[in-house]
Amino acid sequence: MKQLIQILEGLGSTLQLLMRAASYAGTLPRQIGRFVEQCYTIGYTTLPIVAILSFFIGSVLALQSGHAAENFGPKQFIGLLVGLSMAAELGPVMVAVLLAGRVGSAIAAELASMKVYQEIDALETMNIPPARILVLPRLAAILVMMPVLTIIADLVGWFGGAIVAKYTHFISIEPESYFATMRQYMEFRDVWNGLVKAEVFGFVIVLVSCNIGLNTRGGPREIGASVTRAVVVSLILILVLDYFVTKALM
Amino acid sequence: MAEAPSTTRNPFTHVETPAVGVAVEDLCKSFGTFEVLKHVSFSVAPGEIFVLMGPSGSGKSVLLKHIVGLELPSSGRVTVDNRDAAAEETREQVRMALVFQAGALFNSMTVYDNLALYPREHRIADEAGIREKVMRALQILSLENAAEKFPSELSGGMKKRVAIARALVMEPQLMLYDEPTSELDPVMSATIAEIIATLKDQYRVTTIVVSHDRDLALNISDRVGILMGGELLFLGTPAELRTPTDPRVADFLNPKIDLQNPRFKKLET
Structure with a gap:
């Protein structure tokens, strides 16, 4: 019962924070500096790890499907398999999991320490709403950067699969053939749906992490607890939302 | 009284x-x-x-x-x-301006930006006006040389003075310490x-x-x-x-x- 109340309280405070941040949307043009800084932090600094992971996920997908296709099934469909898997599921989910661990934890840690060391109280006494200068630029940045990161993850994953498909001796498919099945059978909607999912995941990760950070009470130990909670809650929400968003988009 | x-x-x-x-x-x-x-x-x-x-x-x-x-x-x-x-x-x-016990300075900002935050966010003056106001507040507290420092580079006494200077920039009617x-x-x-x-x-x-x-x-x-x-x-x-x-x-x-x-x-x- 106590946990249920905590969950409902968390949901309520998260929605309140969203409403407050949305009410300051008009101030975004004059916060362009903060927005660009967050785009850099969320997007640019996450890019290398997204590229490395998606390259190897695409490679493993090609390797596994190539190995399975040795015994049954036509190998030229490996391109389609890698393409669909990356665009519809693995691209958005993998980027979201990475962001939860890297960006969600950083946001929770920064805002929690600002709360614990009374910087948030200082903002409030200055009549500067934290939702305006700390939450809104981050939410705007994730909405812009999440599709970019997901498209890059998709492309690099496809490329990794193509390299493995060509140079693995038991697959040996030329890139032309690999990409031909992708072009032939994949639709724009497959990529689009993946981008919609990624937007939802990214937005939720940032919102939840901001809320957990801003509601931290106590000392340094609670900062660590908030970081852990932000990552765990984000991961759970990614997987739960994945099901519902996928179903809604079908 | x-x-x-x-x-x-x-x-x-x-x-x-x-x-x-x-x-x-x-x-x-x-x-x-x-x-x-x-x-x-x-x-x-x-x-x-x-x-x-x-x-x-x-x-x-x-x-x-x-x-x-x-x-x-x-x-x-x-x-x-x-x-x-x-x-x-x-x-x-x-x-109202509250000077917090530990200063509550924004650690990611320089002393200058800590002081300039309030007038910038409330659009009290243009950047030249804000600079004049911030430098005047730093001068009142004898902190002119600390403008470009970060809070982590300041001593305990300087942090308190910066916190007071930041409060002063708000042109307070009520000061709380x-x-x-x-x-x-x-x-x-x-x-x-x-x-x-x-x-x-x-x-x-x-x-x-x-x-x-x-x-x-x-x-x-x-x-x-x-x-x-x-x-x-x-x-x-x-x-x-x-x-x-x-x-x-x-x-x-x-x-x-x-x-x-x-x-x-x-x-x-």
Whole structure:
């Protein structure tokens, strides 16, 4: 019962924070500096790890499907398999999991320490709403950067699969053939749906992490607890939302 | 009580505006079952400097947070300039600045940007005007050379002075200080006390200081309140404070070290 109340309280405070941040949307043009800084932090600094992971996920997908296709099934469909898997599921989910661990934890840690060391109280006494200068630029940045990161993850994953498909001796498919099945059978909607999912995941990760950070009470130990909670809650929400968003988009 | 001036002088424009008063009426605050403040009542006249003393954990900082609207009363009322301190509009209508115990400086910003944040966010002036205001505030606190430093590069005393300068940039009608001399050496404590008194004398800003520094209270205050265990045990002038009638207040102000019967053995666990 106590946990249920905590969950409902968390949901309520998260929605309140969203409403407050949305009410300051008009101030975004004059916060362009903060927005660009967050785009850099969320997007640019996450890019290398997204590229490395998606390259190897695409490679493993090609390797596994190539190995399975040795015994049954036509190998030229490996391109389609890698393409669909990356665009519809693995691209958005993998980027979201990475962001939860890297960006969600950083946001929770920064805002929690600002709360614990009374910087948030200082903002409030200055009549500067934290939702305006700390939450809104981050939410705007994730909405812009999440599709970019997901498209890059998709492309690099496809490329990794193509390299493995060509140079693995038991697959040996030329890139032309690999990409031909992708072009032939994949639709724009497959990529689009993946981008919609990624937007939802990214937005939720940032919102939840901001809320957990801003509601931290106590000392340094609670900062660590908030970081852990932000990552765990984000991961759970990614997987739960994945099901519902996928179903809604079908 | 000292004759209270009725106007506050803006440190930058020198414009005179009516000074604000504070009233705490039958204030109670509980966290769960723990009563932090018990029916506390007092008022601070416009332009007055009021020092609230008390031992650690007596509820002084919680009381201060009620005045700036960071905490809501369990019962009772706090008004600033006859407006409810808990209402968000009050912070828009009355300029209140709180100097936090640890400074609460924004660690990711330079000293200059810490001071410039308020005028930038409230679009009080253009960047040249903000620069002039920030440099003037730093000059008042003798901090001109610290403008480009980060808070992590400052000493404890400098952090407190930067926090006061940041509060000053807000052109406050009400200045609140939370333990401004804690963790400082005696000379720096005296310096901070001099700064508080000078700002009050020059700009006649209504000032409330929370502290357990007896010298500060006796030397710079118009009136003093002593809060112990959530109750206001003393309210009077510094002269009256020198001859307290309540033995608990007397013990707090002049504690004798008693090795035969040490206090810590009498503390509740």
